[in-house]
Amino acid sequence: MNAAVIQVLQQASSQDPAVLKPAEQTLREWETQAGFYTALYNVFSNHSLPVNVRWMALLCFKNGVDKYWRKNAPNGISEEEKKYLRTSLIINFNEPVNQLATHLAVVIGKIARLDCPREWDTLIPTLIEVIQGQNSIIQHRGLLTLHHVVKTLASKRLSADRQLFEQLTTNIFNFTLNLWNTFTESFLILSSNGADNTQIQENLEKALLLLRILRKLILNGMPIVSKSDDAMMFIRELFPRSKSCLECRKTLLLRNNNNQSNDLIEKLEKFIIHMTKVLWGIQECHPICYIEFLQSSLEFTFYYCFTDAGQPYVFTKFVIQCLNIMKTSLIHQNYRAPLGIQTEDESVLRRELASKKSYEIKGAFFTKELLKEIIMWLVTRYFLLTNEDLELWNNDPENFAIDDSRDSWKYNIGACTESLFLSFFSQFSDDILPILVELVQKHYQPVHPNNWEGILLKDAVYLAVGLAASELYDDVDFDQWFSTTLKQELEVNDINYKIIKRRVCWLIGKWTRVKLSSELRPELYKMMVKALGSNEDLVVRIEASNTLKQALDDFQFNSEEFSPFIETTFTLLFNLLREANECDTKMQILYVLSFMIEHVGDDIKPFIGPFSAYLPSLWQISEDHNMLKCAIISTLVHYVKALGPESSVLEPLIVGMVGLSCDLNQDAHVYLLEDGLVLWLALLENAQTPTQGIMDLLGYMPALLEVALDQVTIKPAFCIIEAYILLNPQVFIVQFGNRIVEGFISIMSDFRRDDATHLMTLLDIIMIVSPDQGPRVIQKILIKIFKVVYNNETIDLNVPESMYVIARVLLTSRDIFSQILTQLATEFGQDKTSEMILAGIIDAWLEKISWDVKQLEPLKLLALALCSLLNSASPTIVVQKFPNIITSIVECLNDLNSSNESSDQPPGFIDPLLITNLPKNVQAYGVDPDTLWRSAHDARKELSENNDIVHTVCLRSSLRNQLNSLQRCMNKSQYEQMIGSLSPEINQQLAEYLNEPLFNKMSECRI
Structure with a gap:
């Protein structure tokens, strides 16, 4: 099979679709054949074959592991073949091609996740043995494989798997740590002695792999890091090791007139970054254990990021990592001020003691002088626009203007420093505010357009003041600043001043929702309209549009104040939308346009013709x-x-x-x-x-x-x-x-309460607008609803809403109502009759109508349905429940009548839900049409509501008509016996409702 597999793999590597497609199809057919993965192993482990064929074999092997290695996987690889492959994969570690070696290590890691240690207990011991060997390439491949094995095992989250990983950590951590120290020391010695780059790089690569393994072990395999002396020693050692590596990097950069291998420098930077990742990871995952290193990490970060002495050693990614460690030290919940909780709970006490200790460490470290130095560094150095920023602005303004604010603080130096700056306010607000106020006062006046350094510094100061807007509320008179300096700066016409103008727009946007008088809002609109002009820089215009959105999205927004600016603003935003090339920019402008249209409503109509044509x-x-x-x-x-x-x-x-x-x-x-x-x-x-x-x-x-x-x-x-x-x-x-x-x-089985309620509303509307066809179309759902009410279920649908729908069916289509009762009786069996099911439904109505129904419309709907049962064709069960039915109807009449007591209606009973009895200035849903713009849908909805039986039939008239009909078809003694079964109180109230003349003859309707 090997020869055939090699031939097909060669074809699958072809660029010719006519050759490629059949080969891919053949490989898919072979995926489930016994021995196929053994053949693939024989191909990719044969170093004499072409690399592209071996690569394709390994890729197919990896895909097969993903799909067919799991136990009980359909068409899975047999246990015999898996056993052979597990043994074979760890025999040779001399793969000469780096990419293939990495891919093979990933495959072994995937298998280890499924089989190690239960079915593959020889894997880790074999890797340790290989790593202890003297052959350099075999040792490297062993470390690479161990790294991917540890990485996949660390990702498992089941309790048993975590316990196994903790056991693995205990077994190999000391071995890994010693080896890391050995290779790190060898790398440093070789680099200081000017050894060959290849030799230096070999030791560095192995040290980096070991560091990655140690990181996974310490973060995922140690529940309490402080219990391991080796782990604590490792963390402690990271600070001097990082310092040595930074010095080594500087030396390598300077040696031989900067002709050192870029690859070596790149790997060294990765190594340094990974040491800081270990520190940051421990701080996040084991914050209490990290308190012992809090002072060291703060000193380390301050030296390299905030002193002139440390600057020659650093690079951007390293600075970002260090600043994020400092940020975590400031805001982590375990490092905040202790709450002073009095408790005997040991875990709570431990957290309180940790909070107290860390808070004291930070308080002692961040003195007022040190804080001022850090803030000044952040504002006057890190906040400054760089040459790269300005080059991006000039060459690709749209990408410069797009604000990617998601997790950019993790990798972007600007976002990182801004995030750190804000973090200081959580504990040191009182010490920082005077520094910012001093900066504002110092840079209050406009700067000369030719003063480039002054422009960049002012931009940085404005950035700090905008970020801290909510903190500076009581310390800065923004109205005066807005009306004087900021207004003047937006009027300066100089190419260099675009930096200030863009920042002023941004600053106004930040302060608009914090502290800006409503009287100044028209001036704000005027300033932003000017900044949106086509003669302005594109970045300034985009920032002005964002500020306009902030102003529109404020609770103080007044559409009348904005009315004079609608046409100009909309036109300028539309022009900006057309000029933008990047989709992200167009999205941003559309977002502003959307806000504007939403907030000004139909006032936008006269100005949006061109926009319609552009869509x-x-x-x-x-x-x-x-x-x-x-x-x-x-x-x-x-x-x-x-x-x-x-x-x-x-x-x-x-x-x-x-x-x-x-x-x-x-x-x-x-x-x-x-x-x-x-x-x-x-x-x-x-x-x-x-x-x-x-x-x-x-x-x-x-x-x-x-x-x-x-x-x-x-x-x-x-x-x-x-x-x-x-x-x-x-x-x-x-x-x-x-x-x-x-x-x-x-x-329906996935419905929540709101969903069920909405469904009931839809069914109700269907029967209102189409009383003839509606009930028949929704009959399948109605059957389920009848079951819910009859069985008093609350799982899929809600009983109250279901009752209203059944009442509507009875009033709209008695035939469908009867068919459903008959069908349910047949389905339930066990001597169930349709009359018994009707009795259960009436019982549910009578129970709910007394206790659960609070709104008048559904209450009246149920009462009308009960009324409709009172006729000569009603079954015996209705006669038996006559007292309860009449009692519920009378109680409904009482509720309807009591709703008139506070109205201007004349004395006596008037059905308040009848359209003819509503006040003339009120619609069916109770709003004044002069104060509400209604859509066509609203008008259609009102029409359907007006045609609802609840609003067209008088309940008292219906009850009178039904009782009169009963009286005519029954002998006098039967009827009197039924009336006599009512309680004296209900009998008296019923007589009052039936004997009182109707005030509105138009309401004498029918059922």
Whole structure:
């Protein structure tokens, strides 16, 4: 098989698709054949074969391990073959190609994660034996393999696996530490003696691998580091070792006129960085144990990062690591001021003592003089724009302007120093504020445009003051500063002043939501409009747009104050959007436009014609950029809401966007679904008529209900379905009703309470707008709902909301109601009859109507349903429960009547839910139309509510009619016996309601 495998692997390495595709297919067919992975091993372990063939064999081997090595994996590799491969993989460690050796080590690590130590107890001892050998390359490969084995074992999280890893750490930590010391010392001696670079690099690479192993062992294999003397010694040794390596780096850089190997310097920097990673990792994972080294790490960081003596030794990545260690020392929860908790809990006491000790160490170290020195270094050195920054600004302004603020403090020196600067305020705010106030006073006046150093320093000071805006609230008169210096600086027209102007815009944005008088907001808008002008630098314009967003997103924002600036601002932002080339910049500007449209509402209408015309081309630009598509869709949501019915001109574009976002067959739906659903809803809510394009979109909903909705997207999906029901109930029910119902049934088991409530609302609306077809279409869901109420279940659906739906079915379609009772009786069996099930449902109604129903609408709905049962065709069970039914209806009448006591209605009973009895200035949902802009969807919803039986039928009239009908079809003694079964109090109240003349004859309606 080996020869055939080699031939196919050669073909799989080809660039010719006609050769490549069949070879890949053959390899896929061989994946599950016995002996295939043995053949692959024979190929990649044969050093005489071409590297590309061996590489392809190893890649296939790795993929097979991922898919077929696990126990019980379908078509898994046999235990015999796995045993042979485990033995073979650790026989030879003389792989000459570095990339293949690394890949092979990764594969062994993957197998070790599954099999070590239970099925592969020889792995670690073999690696230790190999590492102890004298052959340099075999020793390196052994260390490389041990590193990847330890790395994968450390990632396991089950308790038993963690215990095994802790045992492994105990067994090999001392051996690894001694070896690390040996190779580190050898590297330092060789480099100081000017030895050959190859020899130096060999020792350095091995020391780096050992350091990586030690890091995993100490972070993941030692629950309490302080219990291990070796571990504490190792941590203590990291500080002098780092110092020696930094000095060695400086020497290597200077030697031979900087002609030293870049590769060696690069590896040495990695080694130094990894030592700081060990320190930072221990500080994060074992903070209490690290307190012993807190003083040393603070001194170490201060010397190298904040003194002239330490600067010649450092490089950027090292500085970032050190500053992050100092930041953790300042803000870690175990290093904050002790809470003074009085307790006998040993763990709490231990944390309190640790907090006290660390707090005292920091207090003693960070004296006022030292703090001033650190703050001045941060502001006047680290905050300064570098030559690289300025070069990026000039050559690629958009990338310079984009603020990547996520975790950039971990790798970006600017973000790192800003983060450290803010961390000092958690403990030393009182000592730092006077320093900043002094800097503000010193740099208050505008600087001359030709004073380049002054410009850079002022930019740095403004950065510090902006970062600390909330801390400086009481110490800086920002209104005066804004009205004088900052305003003047934005008016300076000089190319060098773009740095100050950009920072002034940023600074105003930071202070706007902290301390800026409302009287100055029009001036702020005017200043930002000027900064957005096309004659300004692109970076300044982008920063001005961000500041404008901050102003719009403030609780003090007043749309009337902003009204004079709407047209100019929108035009300038739109021009900036068109000029931007980078998708990230366009996203940022769209975000600002979205904010603006949202906050000014329909005032934007007169000015957005050009933007509407630009949208199709902008959407085309975003073809390969899903995040830009998200920004466009998000902006369009506010755009459609602002335009209202006028947004119909964009309907074809929006329909296409929604289709791309919500079609599960499109890859883009992964990114766009959430925003696409919101846009879909906005389109429906403002649509005047159900166009073909809008209705076609509904075809995506069944698939969404079945597989793609989660708790974030299900709510807008419900709202979309509701909008369709109201927009075109006939088409919705006939063409899509059954598929939508099936979709609901498939996800009902995952419903939360809010989801179930929303479903009940949808079912209710369907029966209101389509009383003939609606109940029949949703019959499958209704059966489940009847079961919930009958069995008093609360798992999938909520009983109260379910009762309202059943009441609606009874009032809308008695035939469907009866069919469901019959079907349930057949399904339940055990001598269950439809009358018995009806009795259970009536009992549930009678119980809930007395205790759980608080709102008048559902209360009246249930009462009307009970009324409808009182006729000659009702089963015997209704007659038996007549007293309880009448009692519940009367109590409902009492609630309806009592709601009139505080109103201006005349004395007597008037049904407050009847449309004709509502005050003229109030709509069905109780708002003044003069104070609320209503969408087309709102109007449709109000119309459906006005047609609801709750608002068209008088409960008292219904009860009177039903009782009169009963009286006519029963003999007098039977009827009197039924009335006599009522309690005297209920009988009296019933007589009052039935005998009192109606005030509104138009309400004499029917059931």
